[in-house]
Amino acid sequence: MxxxxxxxxxxxxxxxxxxxxxxxxxxxxxxxxxxxxxxxxxxxxxxxxxxxxxxxxxxxxxxxxxxxxxxxxxxxxxxxxxxxxxxxxxxxxxxxxxxxxxxxxxxxxxxxxxxxxxxxxxxxxxxxxxxxxxxxxxxxxKEKNSAGALAFLICEFQKNFDSNSFEIPLTRQEIARIIGFSKESVLKNLADFRKEGLIDSNGKSITIIDASRLEEIAKYG
Amino acid sequence: MxxxxxxxxxxxxxxxxxxxxxxxxxxxxxxxxxxxxxxxxxxxxxxxxxxxxxxxxxxxxxxxxxxxxxxxxxxxxxxxxxxxxxxxxxxxxxxxxxxxxxxxxxxxxxxxxxxxxxxxxxxxxxxxxxxxxxxxxxxxxKEKNSAGALAFLICEFQKNFDSNSFEIPLTRQEIARIIGFSKESVLKNLADFRKEGLIDSNGKSITIIDASRLEEIAKYG
DNA sequence: ATCGGAGGGTGTAATTTTACACCTTTGACA
DNA sequence: TGTCAAAGGTGTAAAATTACACCCTCCGAT
Known part of the structure; x- marks a missing residue:
């Protein structure tokens, strides 16, 4: 054992x-x-x-x-x-x-x-x-809000790739179904992350710019 | 097997x-x-x-x-x-x-x-x-609103007892922690259930009056 | 080439839930 | 018996989330 x-x-x-x-x-x-x-x-x-x-x-x-x-x-x-x-x-x-x-x-x-x-x-x-x-x-x-849950999912995907740039093979709707929020919430949070310079995203490809702040949000702070 | x-x-x-x-x-x-x-x-x-x-x-x-x-x-x-x-x-x-x-x-x-x-x-x-x-x-x-989740929990407890009258050995706060909503939501939903004649409750003891409607709510409809 | 559907995207209103403030009741225990 | 803390309870305001309406773009099928 x-x-x-x-x-x-x-x-x-x-x-x-x-x-x-x-x-x-x-x-x-x-x-x-x-x-x-x-x-x-x-x-x-x-x-x-x-x-x-x-x-x-x-x-x-x-x-x-x-x-x-x-x-x-x-x-x-x-x-x-x-x-x-x-x-x-x-x-x-x-x-x-x-x-x-x-x-x-x-x-x-x-x-x-x-x-x-x-x-x-x-x-x-x-x-x-x-x-x-x-x-x-x-x-x-469960203990996170929509932004925290999305950031958490992105961080989890990042762990499966070695780079800060990768593709998430999911539609926005599928992401929503995973984290348990609506499609619109996902889109709005993604837009916020982009505006705040945490990530860059284009369709399914995503680049993490400010990993530490993203992890902060993922931890819910 | x-x-x-x-x-x-x-x-x-x-x-x-x-x-x-x-x-x-x-x-x-x-x-x-x-x-x-x-x-x-x-x-x-x-x-x-x-x-x-x-x-x-x-x-x-x-x-x-x-x-x-x-x-x-x-x-x-x-x-x-x-x-x-x-x-x-x-x-x-x-x-x-x-x-x-x-x-x-x-x-x-x-x-x-x-x-x-x-x-x-x-x-x-x-x-x-x-x-x-x-x-x-x-x-x-997860797929229920606060009323549905509470009704669901009550129905689950009922299954563990044979009667429609039983005690739930939990505070309102603990019930809230189980179903993932706030204490106030639990209290308000309990009050609603009482007003609508679905249950009778007094502290921790509860009596289910209208089981079928309670189950309806538990299923979320 | 173009039609239509799926997906991406955004603003606003409606809904749900939480947070806060405050009050009452209960029960242990000094 | 009085006190105090924990639990029950409720109204209102604030916050978060969803729903809806609508637009654009891309891409596959006819």
Whole structure:
């Protein structure tokens, strides 16, 4: 229990070559285009979706309107809480960018969990870590106003890129659905950030000019 | 994987008598009074807290001010996500009522998880179920206005009692911290519910008069 | 090439929620 | 029994957010 497994990839690396091959011999690769529905709410859980590359949004409804629960990046399992707790997915998953996904067999995965105690401990660490992260993300967003939440999201995206200039592959509406405010609030706050010289933005591309002040706002001050 | 383990108690019942005795021989019973701090944010995870009876609140800060993450009822583990994902608790737990808690040894618990594949599968099902429930709870609250959120909380409490008359062991301030609105909003909505004949309330005791209309509001319509 | 829809953008009004000010009630305890 | 703090309660003003109305631009399909 010394090692903390902080990504799905990390967790799969526990498996022996034999176990790994067994898991992957029962799996399929799938590719999705931006905007495509990956998992529809209510569909039965027959496989485990492992996100090899791309960004996925989870939302409570399959319509691309509702509140976005969370964003998943590469190395994560999609909707892992539903796999072992309910017979069906309780939300929908949609590709935000091109995505490459490995469809693992649920029964093989479960068999390996039962047989390999080290793997199951790593998996327990992983889902604990994922859920702890989700909880923290939600709570941080909840205590902020619209400007703080937007700044927070921009800072979080920045962490996934090395540069201060990057593209956020989301429409203003999608950003709004993530942070839980209206599209107009997002637009107005973006305009304010631009006017105050915190960022420069042009469509989906964004450049952070004053990172420390942006982080101040993200922390809510 | 047929059986779904939807409470910590249920999950512990998987253990053989021998394993159960091993776990409990390394454990202690603790009792807490209403208001007492059970787990302080930042403290190291040395034990697993199993809530035998009572109601516990989880919050991001030890001060009894901040947003309440969730309420735990009997049969649940306290802060189970932190046990296997971080070395320390990321939030505080406080007794809302008198609580009886079993302090299980973390290493023994981990050993049993590694050795007993059926137990670890049940535990995985349990934490998935807990987190799925938390996520749903948070999302349902998020999409509601203050009246809807309050009605929702009242309806949720009602489910834990068999009668339409019961006591909510929370101050108005605590209710506010759970649903994420101000104390005044809670008071005003309660007054409205009373005026409209949906409920009767006197201090902490509450009687639901028009359950269907209250549920309507809870669903936000 | 042009039509139409989706997305970006902004101002103003309406709505919701909070903040503040202040009062009453309750219950522990000296 | 008196006191004091915490909790319940309410009205009004201020602040934040949303809703609506409307405009422009870009881009894909006919």
């Amino acid at each position: 010394e090692q903390i497994h902080d990504s799905g990839k990390n967790c799969l690396s526990i498996l022996s070559t034999k176990e790994y091959n067994e898991l992957y011999s029962n799996s399929n690769s799938l590719n999705f285009e931006a905007g495509e529905l990956i998992v529809k709410k209510g569909s039965p859980v027959n496989n485990i979706y492992f996100l090899k590359s791309g960004i996925v949004e989870l939302s409570l409804d399959q319509a691309p309107k509702n509140q976005i629960l969370s964003l998943l990046f590469n190395g994560e399992f999609i909707g892992i809480n539903c796999v072992f707790s309910t017979a069906q997915y309780r939300f929908s998953a949609r590709a935000l960018t091109k995505c490459s996904i490995e469809l693992l067999d649920k029964e093989t995965f479960a068999k390996l969990l039962k047989e390999n105690g080290t793997f199951s401990m790593a998996f327990i660490q992983y889902i604990s870590w994922v859920n702890e992260g989700f909880l923290n993300w939600q709570m941080k967003l | 047929e059986q779904i383990h939807d409470s910590g108690k249920n999950c512990l019942s998987i253990l053989s008598t021998k394993e159960y005795n091993e776990l409990y021989s390394n454990s202690n019973s603790l009792n807490f009074e209403a208001g007492e701090l059970i787990v302080k944010k930042g403290s190291p995870v040395n034990n697993i807290y199993f809530l035998k009876s009572g109601i516990v609140e989880l919050s991001l800060d030890q001060a009894p001010k901040n947003q309440i993450l969730s309420l735990l009822f009997n049969g649940e583990f306290i802060g189970i996500n932190c046990v296997f994902s971080t070395a320390q608790y990321r939030f505080s737990a406080r007794a809302l009522t008198k609580c009886s808690i079993e302090l299980l040894d973390k290493e023994t618990f981990a050993k049993l998880l590694k050795e007993n594949g059926t137990f670890s599968m049940a535990f995985i099902q349990y934490i998935s179920w807990v987190n799925e429930g938390f996520l749903n709870w948070q999302m349902k609250l």
